[in-house]
Amino acid sequence: MxxxxxxxxxxxxxxxxxxxxxxxxxxxxxxxxxxxxxxxxxxxxxxxxxxxxxxxxxxxxxxxxxxxxxxxxxxxxxxxxxxxxxxxxxxxxLGYACLSGLKVREVAQPYLDALAEHAGNGILVAMGGRDEFSMIYVACARSPGVVSLQLNVGSRISLARSSMGRAYLAAAPARERETLLRGIEARTDKARWPRLHEEILRAIEEIETRGFCLNSGEWHADVNSVGVPLVPLHGGGPVLALNCGGPAYLLPRERLENDLGPRMAEMVKKIRYSG
Missing domain, CATH: 1.10.10.10 (Winged helix-like DNA-binding domain superfamily/Winged helix DNA-binding domain)
Incomplete structure (x- = not known):
């Protein structure tokens, strides 16, 4: 039950x-x-x-x-x-023991910092892993600025509605993904589920075709983001995901699609780890 x-x-x-x-x-x-x-x-x-x-x-x-x-x-x-x-x-x-065991954080952090600097004022770049039906940030980077999403290591965001969560679902093994989708459906209002399911499937297709998925206000209104999965090279490590997000007026969809998304897809190829 x-x-x-x-x-x-x-x-x-x-x-x-x-x-x-x-x-x-x-x-x-x-x-x-x-x-x-x-x-x-x-x-x-x-x-x-x-x-x-x-x-x-x-x-x-x-x-x-x-x-x-x-x-x-x-x-x-x-x-x-x-x-x-x-x-x-x-x-x-316990938390620090977990983080110290994720050696990929050390590899990824310079790339996150560089992307945050490129993205500009107030943009947050993060890497996270799944905990039940949430994604938990395990590494973050942001450019200095007055405006920024108030999220840090340890913050939770939605698996179903965030670009990071949907990127994770795209890379998860088929059986795990099916189980998670059934769980998401069970905890979603019946009237809302068809649209949410369509958004998740669209994100999975985007990951498969171009390596990143876009999210325009589907996690929080007026917040845009792009997500990419990070899969270990030889198994043995957890599937992770990265996102880059911020206020929609700072991150218009066109920039996510033509600049930050492709950059992140290339970035994870350099970060990929052996588990």
């Missing part, structure tokens, strides 16, 4: 698809504990058990036991004055 919750207007949801019943190797309690940690977002300072229950879809009693255990282990810190929890330092250690 799929478990999902999502706050209105948010790209972020805790959504997990447990394995088929009878998988005796799967530890459900561990999954639920990780769901609690995944419920926290970069903008959150602290969350109470009720908020965590709403975001995770877990019963209040289960959440109380999980937050108590996670606080005893240091992954959560209990704030007595508010009765809420914030993330503990050990979670940061």
């Amino acid at each position: 799929k478990k999902r919750t999502k706050q209105a207007g948010s790209d972020i949801a805790v959504e997990t698809v447990p394995p088929a019943s009878g998988d005796r190797q799967f530890v459900t309690a561990l999954q639920r504990g990780l769901d609690i940690l995944r419920a926290f977002r970069p903008a959150d300072t602290a969350l109470g058990n009720q908020e965590l229950a709403e975001r995770s879809g877990l019963p209040n009693s289960t959440v109380s036991r999980l937050t108590y255990t996670l606080s005893k282990l240091g992954y959560l810190v209990y704030l007595e004055e508010t009765g809420k929890y914030r993330m503990g330092v050990p979670v940061l250690g």
Whole structure:
């Protein structure tokens, strides 16, 4: 049975698809504990058990036991004055361990910096990987400027609606892509799904024909972006994706199509890694 919750207007949801019943190797309690940690977002300072229950879809009693255990282990810190929890330092250690294992970040960063400088004032260039139905930024670069998307390493964006997410879907193995598309359909309003599905298929076709996909206001109104997939040369590493985005008046579709898109398609050929 799929478990999902999502706050209105948010790209972020805790959504997990447990394995088929009878998988005796799967530890459900561990999954639920990780769901609690995944419920926290970069903008959150602290969350109470009720908020965590709403975001995770877990019963209040289960959440109380999980937050108590996670606080005893240091992954959560209990704030007595508010009765809420914030993330503990050990979670940061896990995050940095993950980033240090992605050696491709070191290879990619100079290319991201160069593209951001070329793109100009206020444009964000990023690389990310998938977590359930979101993409998480693992590297970023931006030119100095007053205007810029307020996203950084650790930020989440939509898998279904962003150029980065759609680039990922284009490069994902066929079985994984089919599973993700079914999950996206299940969490999308029926009236909205045909158009969203068409946009995703169009992006996949763009990746296949010219190596990049365009997004004109389909993630957020007045924000344009271009995305490209980054696939390891010999397998063994995760499929990643890159995007370049900013306010539509700074990034008109013509520039994405004729300049930044082709540049990014060539850039990933130089970044491609061995996993």
